[in-house]
Each structure stands twice: as C-alpha cells, then as structure tokens.
Amino acid sequence: MRRIDQSTLDALDGSRPADTLTVWAWRGNELVVPEPLLIKSWSAGDEAGENVKIAQRVSFVFADPDGTLSAWRFDDPLGVGGTRLQVIYKVGGAGAVNYAWFRVTGNTPTEYRESRVIDEFGYEEPDGSLPIHKRRIWITTAAVAVTAVDITEFVDQDKLEAPESPGAGATVISEWRRLTGEYFPTVVDAGVTDRAVNRTLVYEKERLDGGQDLLARISARFRMGGDGEAHIYPRQGPLVWRCEPGKSLVNVSHSMGSGGLYNRWVVEGKESAGNPITAAVQLTTGPLRYGGPYGKAQYFYKSEMITTETDAINYAVTLREEFLGNLSIELDVEIAPRPELQAGDRIEVGCPVKGGHVAYLPGEITSIQRGGDPLPRGTALKVRCSYTDVVAALSRTEWAKHLTGSMPDLTWDLIPGTWGQLPDRPWDGL
Structure with a gap:
C-alpha cells in the first residue's frame, strides 16, 4: 500500500x-x-x-x-x-x-x-x-x-557478467540490497523475517531473478513504492482495507473454472534396483471427491529422486495439500479510484449475497487497472480469495441469517460473540 x-x-x-x-x-x-x-x-x-x-x-x-x-x-x-x-x-x-x-x-x-x-x-x-x-x-x-x-527494469537489464555467490554472513535481505542497491533503496515492511543465505548458492546471469528467488525463501515479494524505493513485503500480510458496498464498491462479480482441478495424485519413482514405485492419494470427501459427481481427475508426477514407497506417498500428500491450499475464487471488483492500493495488498471485499446479507471475503489483489482521459475513472481489481476463506465467510453469513432471522440489514459484523455457536469448521470436507 x-x-x-x-x-x-x-x-x-x-x-x-x-x-x-x-x-x-x-x-x-x-x-x-x-x-x-x-x-x-x-x-x-x-x-x-x-x-x-x-x-x-x-x-x-x-x-x-x-x-x-x-x-x-x-x-x-x-x-x-x-x-x-x-x-x-x-x-x-x-x-x-x-x-x-x-x-x-x-x-x-x-x-x-x-x-x-x-x-x-x-x-x-x-x-x-x-x-x-x-x-x-x-x-x-x-x-x-x-x-x-x-x-526495476534497470535491474532486470543489468546482467551478472560472471557467476557470483553470497559473502560471509550474508542474509536474504543483505543479498537483495547488494544485487539491487545501485538502482534503488529497499524498505523492509512489517511481517518479513530475514534469514541467512548458504554461501554455496550461485547466481548465474539474472540479477533480478536471483533476488526474487531469495525473497521466496522467506515467503516475501518485492514491489516498488511511490518514491522510487523497493518494498519487501510478506506474501500473507495483514488486511489493509475493507471495500464496502454502497461506499467504495461499485460492482463485484466472481468466477470459477474446472481447469486445473484434480482429486487424485499419482507419484512415480524408481528403486535403486530399478524397480518402479507408484503411490497415490485422493480426496475422499467433499464436492471434488474422487469418483463423486466431479468424476476422476488424476495428476501425475514422476521423478527419479523418489526412491522408496514412503517418499512417493509423502510427496503425493504434499501435492494434495498444496492443491487444497491454492484453491481459490477470483473476484472482479470495480471501485471508485483508490490510488493508495497496490497489487499484492490484502483486502476484504463485501459481497452482497442472498437474503440481503453481506459476506466479507479476504483476498489478495493480483491485478489493478486504472485509467483516465485525463481525469481518473474507476479502478478495476482482480482479487484472489482462498476457497477455504470463501466457504468460511459464506458459512458465517448463512449462520448469522439463521440466528437473526431474515433481517436484510444485518451482517455478521453486527452480531458479536456468535462465532462459538457455529458448527465446528463448517467449511471442511473438500
């Protein structure tokens, strides 16, 4: 922001x-x-x-x-x-x-x-x-x-003329500053935790790619601020703004697609003796369950680094958990001009839902489009919301409606203290 x-x-x-x-x-x-x-x-x-x-x-x-x-x-x-x-x-x-x-x-x-x-x-x-x-x-x-x-274009065009490695005592932040400091200063935002860098790491030619890979190791990204400075910010930062219907929010719509949805993960490897190894895990509950209404959709992964059945099972579980963690719903949000917002900010979008209620969906701004001729017009956002967060917000809204009747002007935020009355994790069961 x-x-x-x-x-x-x-x-x-x-x-x-x-x-x-x-x-x-x-x-x-x-x-x-x-x-x-x-x-x-x-x-x-x-x-x-x-x-x-x-x-x-x-x-x-x-x-x-x-x-x-x-x-x-x-x-x-x-x-x-x-x-x-x-x-x-x-x-x-x-x-x-x-x-x-x-x-x-x-x-x-x-x-x-x-x-x-x-x-x-x-x-x-x-x-x-x-x-x-x-x-x-x-x-x-x-x-x-x-x-x-x-x-950042200045850094991206400035390639390393020979391979480089971090010096003694180098950290992610100090290496980022070393690689980019000729072109802009860096500010580290709250929520970013630095860590040491292994001196065996080697950067080839891409200065900016090397810096980005380092930031990924501490779950951070960078973006440019308004004064020509780079900000290192956490990928899962705090919510910085709430977009309210009837105020800044002009329109909101959402979309989903079946592309990239799987319900079974098959991992293949090879024992040291050359015998093939195969392991698989699948979703057994929820709307995407394997063999349910969605059908069967396998994701295959093969690597010679998988040398035991335990390795194969563990990696299949990892793939499944990564998939579930990355499930999302994309919102298209039209708002009045807000120049302070940046891609990467986490915001809450108030989405009107059935019954006259508002579900507040947290998500990350992945894209912002602005323009004017020359006066600024509205701003269009794409906001990626975790599927788990969406289901949780809708569950709270539906439960609030159950507790309060059908009063159209009540939302979850006007009903303090009722979280403990919700069913245990009503959004489970993907």
Missing part, C-alpha cells in the same frame, strides 16, 4: 472534487521538460505474483503543441535513453500520493497538420491557386503516446 496521510485517506471515503495526475520527466537529477507534461489520456496496470518482475506499467498520450516531445534521438526529452517519469496522484480537495517512478520504453508521436491562408502583401504563391498577396501556412501539432515500466 502506498504512503498516504490520514486526511487524504479520509477524503477518499467522501465526496470530493475530481482527482488529477501530475507527470514530470527526468533524466538523472535534472528535469528534461521544465513544466508538468500535459496529459490527454492515460492507463496504468499493476500485477502481483511469484513470477512477476516488472509489476507496474503505464501508458500516456501527451499533448505536444510545439513538437518538442516527439523523440527522434534516444536522449530527446521523452526518448528511451533513460528518461524517467515521476507520477503524482492528486486527490481532489486533499493531499497528493506519490504514485511511482517509471522508465520510458516507447515513444510514438502522431502529428496533425492543418493549413490556413493569411494576408501577406507582395507575396505570390508559385504555381499556386491562391491570389496574389495571399499565403498558405501549415501548422503542425502532435500527440505523443509514451509507454513506461517501473524502474
């Missing part, structure tokens, strides 16, 4: 004048355009996930009335030779949020030409159709489409 002061945060929950964006263009420590760029339209995307390196991307169309922003050379003001864009989001009637720094990756100008006839005494157009004392002049204006990505 981006830094935001309390008064600006309060303004986001109420009526306010229109929000605006301000964009400055820099190269090094110097402005390359003395005034903020004039925005005609913009869009921004933000993603989170285990394999996401460049999380934030933006595109702008800037007005270019005098043709100075149409890049011909790499070092032109909006050329791709190192220009960075500082984006600031101004909340109407309140403060500003430093949104992010981006590196320009593309410049595509579109020129518009129009002509007009002016009086010019003594001028005669050669072989022209205009009468004497008239001259046609051409006026050229342009709009420049610019694409940009967050500044």
Whole structure:
C-alpha cells in the first residue's frame, strides 16, 4: 500500500472534487521538460505474483503543441535513453500520493497538420491557386503516446557478467540490497523475517531473478513504492482495507473454472534396483471427491529422486495439500479510484449475497487497472480469495441469517460473540 496521510485517506471515503495526475520527466537529477507534461489520456496496470518482475506499467498520450516531445534521438526529452517519469496522484480537495517512478520504453508521436491562408502583401504563391498577396501556412501539432515500466527494469537489464555467490554472513535481505542497491533503496515492511543465505548458492546471469528467488525463501515479494524505493513485503500480510458496498464498491462479480482441478495424485519413482514405485492419494470427501459427481481427475508426477514407497506417498500428500491450499475464487471488483492500493495488498471485499446479507471475503489483489482521459475513472481489481476463506465467510453469513432471522440489514459484523455457536469448521470436507 502506498504512503498516504490520514486526511487524504479520509477524503477518499467522501465526496470530493475530481482527482488529477501530475507527470514530470527526468533524466538523472535534472528535469528534461521544465513544466508538468500535459496529459490527454492515460492507463496504468499493476500485477502481483511469484513470477512477476516488472509489476507496474503505464501508458500516456501527451499533448505536444510545439513538437518538442516527439523523440527522434534516444536522449530527446521523452526518448528511451533513460528518461524517467515521476507520477503524482492528486486527490481532489486533499493531499497528493506519490504514485511511482517509471522508465520510458516507447515513444510514438502522431502529428496533425492543418493549413490556413493569411494576408501577406507582395507575396505570390508559385504555381499556386491562391491570389496574389495571399499565403498558405501549415501548422503542425502532435500527440505523443509514451509507454513506461517501473524502474526495476534497470535491474532486470543489468546482467551478472560472471557467476557470483553470497559473502560471509550474508542474509536474504543483505543479498537483495547488494544485487539491487545501485538502482534503488529497499524498505523492509512489517511481517518479513530475514534469514541467512548458504554461501554455496550461485547466481548465474539474472540479477533480478536471483533476488526474487531469495525473497521466496522467506515467503516475501518485492514491489516498488511511490518514491522510487523497493518494498519487501510478506506474501500473507495483514488486511489493509475493507471495500464496502454502497461506499467504495461499485460492482463485484466472481468466477470459477474446472481447469486445473484434480482429486487424485499419482507419484512415480524408481528403486535403486530399478524397480518402479507408484503411490497415490485422493480426496475422499467433499464436492471434488474422487469418483463423486466431479468424476476422476488424476495428476501425475514422476521423478527419479523418489526412491522408496514412503517418499512417493509423502510427496503425493504434499501435492494434495498444496492443491487444497491454492484453491481459490477470483473476484472482479470495480471501485471508485483508490490510488493508495497496490497489487499484492490484502483486502476484504463485501459481497452482497442472498437474503440481503453481506459476506466479507479476504483476498489478495493480483491485478489493478486504472485509467483516465485525463481525469481518473474507476479502478478495476482482480482479487484472489482462498476457497477455504470463501466457504468460511459464506458459512458465517448463512449462520448469522439463521440466528437473526431474515433481517436484510444485518451482517455478521453486527452480531458479536456468535462465532462459538457455529458448527465446528463448517467449511471442511473438500
């Protein structure tokens, strides 16, 4: 979540004048355009996930009335030779949020030409159709489409020229800083626990991939903040915001698919003597149970590192538990503009359900899409919710309805102290 002061945060929950964006263009420590760029339209995307390196991307169309922003050379003001864009989001009637720094990756100008006839005494157009004392002049204006990505691009393009290993006393965080510190500082968010790194580890060429692999060892990821700093944050962080129907929430829908759903895991290996080994585990209860209404759906895994039947059974159990832990429901959430939210944030989404109740579903923002022309429009989120959490929230809502009758304005949060009256783990039985 981006830094935001309390008064600006309060303004986001109420009526306010229109929000605006301000964009400055820099190269090094110097402005390359003395005034903020004039925005005609913009869009921004933000993603989170285990394999996401460049999380934030933006595109702008800037007005270019005098043709100075149409890049011909790499070092032109909006050329791709190192220009960075500082984006600031101004909340109407309140403060500003430093949104992010981006590196320009593309410049595509579109020129518009129009002509007009002016009086010019003594001028005669050669072989022209205009009468004497008239001259046609051409006026050229342009709009420049610019694409940009967050500044982790600088690290991603900087490859290691020879294999490297951690030094004595190295930790995950210290190694991350060593690999990336030339390009930005790093802030470690609450909930991240550092650990030592084995000195036998070898990085090949990919500097950023090596850093990400290290962070995965402490269940953490990174993302860029609004001041050009990297934040290391826990994959299972605290909930930072609740999206309420009738307030910030405009619309919410959900989806599920049968792709990737299994109910039996078969692991194959080989004994040291060469004899094959096979073990399997399956789901025996719930809607996905093996041989039930869903049918039979096997997942196969084969490895020569599996050398005993015990190894095969244990790994099959591991695959099953990983599958159950990763089951999810994806929400498509449309909200009023919230510039402080980032992909990777965990939020609660209030979903209206049958009976007039609201089920509050916790989940991780995996994608954010924003845009404007030029004033910011709404924000579209994709939120991944654990299937277990969804079933638990729905169970609480249904139980609250049972306890309170069919009063449409009551939700679980208005019924304190009733958790102990719920059935034991009503969402069990996948």
